[in-house]
Amino acid sequence: MPSAIEILPVDPFDTAAHDAWWGAYAAARRTDMGADALIWTLEESRAEMQQRSATTERRAFIARRGGAVVGSGSLALGLKDNLHSASIAVTVPPEHRRTGVGSALLAHIEAKARAAGRRTFRAETTWPASAPADGGGQPGREFARRHGYDVALGDLQNRLDLPVTETVVDALLAEAPADGYELHSWIGPVPEQFVAEWAALDAALDTEAPTGDLDVEAYSAEVEDHRADEAMQAAQNRTSFGTIAVASDGRVAAYTQIVVSGDDGNAYQWGTLVRREDRGHRLGLRIKLENLRMLQRHAPEVPRIYTYNAESNEHMLAVNVRLGFAPIARMAELQKKLG
Template sequence: MAIEILRIDAFDARAVDAWWDAYAAAERADRGADAVVWSLEESRTELQQESAVVDRRAYLLRYGDRIVGSASLALPVKDNTHVAHLAISVPPQHRRRGIGSEALAFLEGEAAASGRSTAQASTSWPYALGPEGAGSPGREFARAHRYSLALGDVQSRLDLPVDPELLQRIESDVAAAASPYEMRSWVGRIPDDVIEGWTILDATLETEAPTGDLDIEPQRPDVDSIRENEELLDRQGRVSFGTIALAPDGGAAAYSQLVVSTDDGNAYQWGTLVRTADRGRRLGIAVKVANLRMLHREAPQTRAVYTYNAESNAHMLAVNTALGFRPSERLGELQKRLR
């Protein structure tokens, strides 16, 4: 089945609407009607951003006069420039016709033409299907096209508000171990006096946390990239909540970030990391509790927090369980060598 693959203009409202509709329909068909997905306006704003960090490309898949799917390609331009991130969305009524396969071959060709040697993608499936996701549409499509499961993640959900007595008990438990450290919390932009320490921790997140077989390299700390992302959050109407733990020498020992979507009313756990030299001091749970306290105070309408952790990351999964998170879904990080 020959389809047209049309790169869209991010400022063409009708094209972006159609692109997002295909994405949302495919995600909800596979993951359930209440699956958390990026909103239309959040997606539109990201596509429109002029980024110095990533080259984003979005495509419509058309057959005749019908839109039968959408796709996207993200090419990092600062770090991990050997990697291409691919995504394909085909709603159920258009599947089993080779549309996804055609789109994937096109995206892989574009990635290779841009000098990329590794293609990465992700797919989600119900938690009950287990770590391999056997039988889920995205996982089976990936398997058929020789994408391996490089890292398996667990999505967990924390319903809000958290019992204040639970937070108080945790704070009391960690107080002695964390006492040498200063906790700083804020809403919005990272303060100038801690941005460098935050950036150093954030740059190591992808390689300090479990990465399985993912072909990724350490990032270089880059304040400009962090500020660019903050500008995007502002334009999307998202709100960031950050906490950092400062060691006695003033260095950044741990950090955690929550981002609230004003479109869907949920918070999303972004990075949480404790630097190697400061582990064992209960700082991971301490910065998480500080962020939850701030979230309750500043955005009490928030309904839930969602987080993803590597299934192999037993320590962080235990921290989340102690806070009341419960497994809600699984996500597979997929990978294929292009050459």
């Protein structure tokens, strides 16, 4: 009979404890997604967990059985917005699945979220594009289903292999002239004259983009919080590539961001958003092309870009198809509401 499962908090400044926590997470992700697993590196995770954030409280947990780490989990609580919700993650390496580890971790973390006054729990699970579209039979999806988590939004994980030829980029740029808009691009932190509006657009992304059935509010848009996130990116050895379009009224009309991991070498497409009053001018395509061209010129060694888009976001998916992105996996944004 298996020994009892013990759930313990992880001190992010305890190297051994954090590394064991990360190891269980990475092993589980690699099992489920193979070569297409998108895994925060050990040092990226360490920097995030050690950050003293004004916007998010992060907690990590490990499950131990017989002295061995058999699973890991995390809890993230917003401190300035979405005070009704909690983000939960549970990962169990394959050799320890179906032994009660995941259920014990989830029950422990949910109890912590309830104690913090949260009544909407959010989580994510990913499965290969070759699996059924609804995730049927996939470990993460079936685990979530058994524990009352519904799919609130379906996403596609897409990959663009680099380089994209200048001929292709130029041809697409000709279709998106951005007349009446001034474009600005940079590498690193957002320039001071643009940072307030960049932060506002970035904070609005989760409510302006398709949200499905997600119970989510707009995030806070304070410049000091954005600068704190940039400092964390630097600590994670990540480099940001940003492009904006400025309208004739002087306001930022659209933004896009690619972040390159200095640890794994890949690029990740982060937010892209166009103000409502500036949509219909193909600005999304234009700024993504300009950002891609900057990335390829300044970081030609980057082999690929990954991104996630809601399956219902037909416009952005069409933009990505034009750029050459191909779907490689699906991700479900899960939600469980307490009565």
